[in-house]
Amino acid sequence: MADKCHLCLLGLIILSSLLTGTSGVNDTHMFISSGENVRLPCNNHLHDCKSTTWNYNNNNSASVELIGLGIKKKNTDRDERLSLGSDCSLIITNIIKEDYGFYTCRQYVNDKQQGTDARVYLHVLHVSSSSSQTEISAGSSVTLYCQLFSYTGVSCDDWIRSEGIQLFWVNQAGVNLTKSDSRYQISAPGHCIITLTTTLLNEDDSREWRCNITQGDQVKTSVTYTVKITGEKTISSISFRPL
Template sequence: MSDQCDLCLLGLIILSSLLTGTSGADRVFISSGVDVSLPCNKHLSDCKSTSWIYYNRFTEIVELITGGIKNKDTERHERLSLESDCSLNIKNVTEEDYGYYRCTQYVNGEQQGTDAYVYLHVLHVSVSPSSSSSSSSSQTEISPGRSVTLSCQLYSYFGFSCNFLVSYEGVELLWVNQAGVDLKTDSRYQISSSSSSSSSSPDHCIITLTTTLLDEDDNREWRCQLTVGNQVQTSVRYTVKYSGDPASGTAGLLYRVIVSIVEMAVFAAPTVILLQIICARRAGRKDSKPPEEIEMPTILQ
């Protein structure tokens, strides 16, 4: 019965947000891999009567914090902590953390003040499995000459479809370089936008970047940037680091030349020093007469 009431309340909040554009809930946009703090309306001197409830699906309601104590039955309890102002801190956010959060405070069955509602949207980048032999959430190792595809996805809660976020909220996803320039202006990049949805998940916004890597792309950084009303909210950085022998390709030729010059300098240095010593000694001999050429004093007869 309690779960049904929570679902009804959640449905009313989402309906209100769709009709009015505001619901009194905070909307937090964050990138995966960082820490985030979700605000709570603190009405008491401490947080012993504070509870945090998480809604990821209409059928999934999880109590993360109950009476100021973490629920150890949750998979991510080690990444959660309750701050002194009763806000919920989530370390190393993942794409699985997106959803709807509610902070409530009750004393003896009576609600204290108003609840705090937070919609957490998570921006995450992944690399195409066929593009790399070794990858992580922020870096991929690959060889030049191969094609790489990076997919940037915004994970949002039910009621915030991609079309709604783009059309009514002004949300936009972009791929930019280190200088913040939109890569759509560069013909070497193929960029496309789409959405993904299923019966068990909402309609997520996706923007992909595909390019063939050049020698000079080693350690190059690309960034998936999320803006709302032309204001940057968050971004995810992605760096390409080449694997294998660095002495390959055009960059490898330059690498070998530099190594050869350094080696020549190291081996030539002792020879140069020895020649300088020999020249200095010869110059010293010219400035002084040999012992046999020194005139002996005349002996008086």
């Protein structure tokens, strides 16, 4: 009886591995901040990139071919920011929030696909401000919106909750800004967005507020909002901090 149980368990392990292999063993998840550059891996095993095709998809559009057999397609909304690396990876410069989605690399020889798809899920962290002006008077209230743009086939909220991913606002010392701090109003309308509202003070000159995205204890990426004060004016800017 014990031998039969061991055989059943072995069979379940083999079946599980087979199912995993057909459901995305080559999938990669990458987190990036808007404004950064990124290199998406292709897992290419061929000698050159003339066999490489890159496709793109998200929940707002049909699949788009970005690279066809090593040649960059023109007239796409991002062709000037795309290039192929020597290893056939897809390089995207100056990431914008609309770049989120999944990218698929395929290798063809004599019109026959070689190997399996290498699919990269690109998750983009973006911060925006309630003020459209570059100069804000001291004493004004400002709201910062930190949002993760993501597409995995399910809603962003459902996916990051299942993966243990969270968004946090932290100060320049890396300390979490919590709802208990009376100076900051933190709100999370959903799992994929968190806002920070505060009134800017003169002593906020060069102060940083940073939005982190974490999975467990690991910070995946972050975006920093910095205030510069000149006289009675405050000048705000958004930047990213490479990890």
